[in-house]
Amino acid sequence: MNIVIDSGNTYSKAGWFENEKLIRYTTGLSFDQLIETIRLELPEQILFSSVSYTEKEFSEALQLPVRVHSLSSETPLPILKQYETPETLGADRIAACAGANFLFPGQDLLVIDMGTCVTYDLIDKDAAFQGGLISPGVKMRFKAMHSFTKRLPLIDPEKEPFLIGKSTKTSMLSGVMNGMLAEIEGIIERYRHKYPELRVVICGGDITFFESSLKPPIFAVPELVLIGLNRILTYNVALQ
Template sequence: MLLCIDCGNTNTVFSVWDGEKFIATFRTATEHTRTADQYFVWFSTLMDHEQLSVNVSECIISSTVPRVVFNLRVLCDRYFGTRPLVVGKPECLLPTESRVDDGTIVGPDRLVNTAGAYDRHGGDLIVVDFGTATTFDVVATDGAYVGGVIAPGVNLSLEALHQAAAALPHIDVTKPNVVIGTNTVTCMQSGVFWGYIGLVREVCDRIRTEYAASWNADMRVIGTGGLAPLFSSGDVLFDQIEDDLTMHGLTVIHKYNKDKNPT
């Protein structure tokens, strides 16, 4: 079975793929000091709790935090007896190479989202991912990543607001009942919620206009990340919401590499 590992700036997700579906998904906080042994104890304990017994024989890793990759490699080698495929490394082939400025390093998460979205929806897409950063990935007709936009993430913005303004509390992200807040919390909730609705709509509209001028094609918008359903409830922002897009992209890239190198 295939173990897919997606390491983001905030959380790390492990999912086990049996060739047809994900049979287990576990999430933990990203900590660069966590050792391979600690990862294995955490993972195996949760697998035992779910009463799952699987033979992991292959692994693929996507990580936006370079410092954790070494220990994840050791985990795969020591406990699963396999050399992991690492997205972004030269030996990891992509179904379609990115078309960006020379010397630009595209984040592995964006490459994986592009592969997953193209596999499910074809090209001419905007993929909006609500993570530590809010990213907009432009997927061309042939499935290539051709650029995008990076904005501060929702929770990152809230944390910065709290730290910079001592009188403003930590709040939960939620859809407010009204736009005009009548206390500090509802004012902040309205600003964050409707502010990000406006951000997503405006950025997507401008991408569509620019893309149509260059490629003469309409675009669909795919939302992913934990907050995508919440923000979609405030407006019709997305043509489709995918809760497992990143993990699906990892399976797509792994299969592509396996087909190219069947040994």
């Protein structure tokens, strides 16, 4: 069994895999909770991807005889990188694209990850990561309106708001949620104009707000980053 870990600034997510099959996953873990969770079931291999902790810090905290791999800009990948600044490329972006390419090989793919920021990344049919764009996420947009004005409240996103807001709150909801939907649909359309056979794969915590409103075919794969991390892990194990 393999464990892959996506560790963010505040919380971590871990996935358990038997070969290429995701058995289970857990999220919202603090670093200490992550260590305790892994100790309950000794894996064969671990891939650790983190923006907050080093591989050394993780291994020293774990104190188990397990091979720990880490994801960095130097890690061999099952996909190509055609990106001008690969050292700045976020691990979640490359992992999501590796996961999409594993699930849908030989296809032009637009991978949309809806987290704190929304990333749109193209991986072509030759498994080459071409790059993409980064846009503010839903909660960031609400927070920006609240932070940069004196009277607009901080509100939470809601599914399918009315197009015409009848109050300040509902107007903000319409602006952010309908604006985000229009952005997603517009960018997909522009990419499909260039890549007619494009397949769209969407993941991230905020997909629940939009997946029912997006025009098919859109493939929602909530744990795409974990699937990609495991694909990177098995690729590196095979190289040994």
